Amino acid sequence: MVRPAMSEEGHPPDPESAEDSEQRSFANAAWSIPSYLLSGMAVYGGLGWLLDQWWGTSAMLPIGILVGLGLALYLVYHRYGR
Template sequence: MSQQPDPPPPPSNSTDGWRVLSYLIGGLVLYAGIGWMLDRWLDTSFFLPAGIVLGAGLAVVLIYFRYRES
């Protein structure tokens, strides 16, 4: 019985970098915007920084699960 070689990895898509950048910017803008609206509505000053951190963190997690090796 001969072992078959592993299949070659899928070709790298040239748009992956732009997609990753859009995930990061989109996460920051979305959650920073939600934080900014909550700060305006509740007259506080901590939701915007929390939204920025949360948006960046969730974007990184999304990128990880999207591009991890199977």
Template sequence: MSALRKRTERPDPRIVTKRATPAGDAHRWSTDTEGPSPTAQADALGATVLAYLITGPLLFGGIGWLLDRAFDTTFLVAFGVVLGMGLSLYTIWLRYGTSQAPTPDGRDASRAGAEPHNEENP
């Protein structure tokens, strides 16, 4: 008899990001309309901003490096990194720092403060 047959079947572990409900609620995952916890939303927002800050300089620095190789120059990498960082900061300011953020569903955009909106927080 092999060692694998001696193991008992266990269910896969679940990752829980919502507030726990009483144990008697059998339909808590199908009827719960509450979104992710505020901690998960803040983590997603921070990860998105960090991704913008890393991706911009890498992408435009890479384009500058390719242009340096094509034109036999040495300044386009630095120019691309600075341009990429500037565009990343501008994108972050537009999405999360303006007082009137655009609304994808067409609601009134003249509210006092902007709500974060991205792929994680519709």
């Protein structure tokens, strides 16, 4: 029962070519970068909105959005810029 599973017929396919791997990593980066930017602005903008509601101000939302964008840009540079 074990021998058919270990036979040559069921071996995995050859690894991907370098070109396919490069295209796939580019596609992943193309989706990851805008996701980082949008989620950074949304999370820190949401925290700024919560602070505005708590403190009764109106300045923390734009500050939170800018801080989130700055941190997201730093993360993108750190991950993909080198």
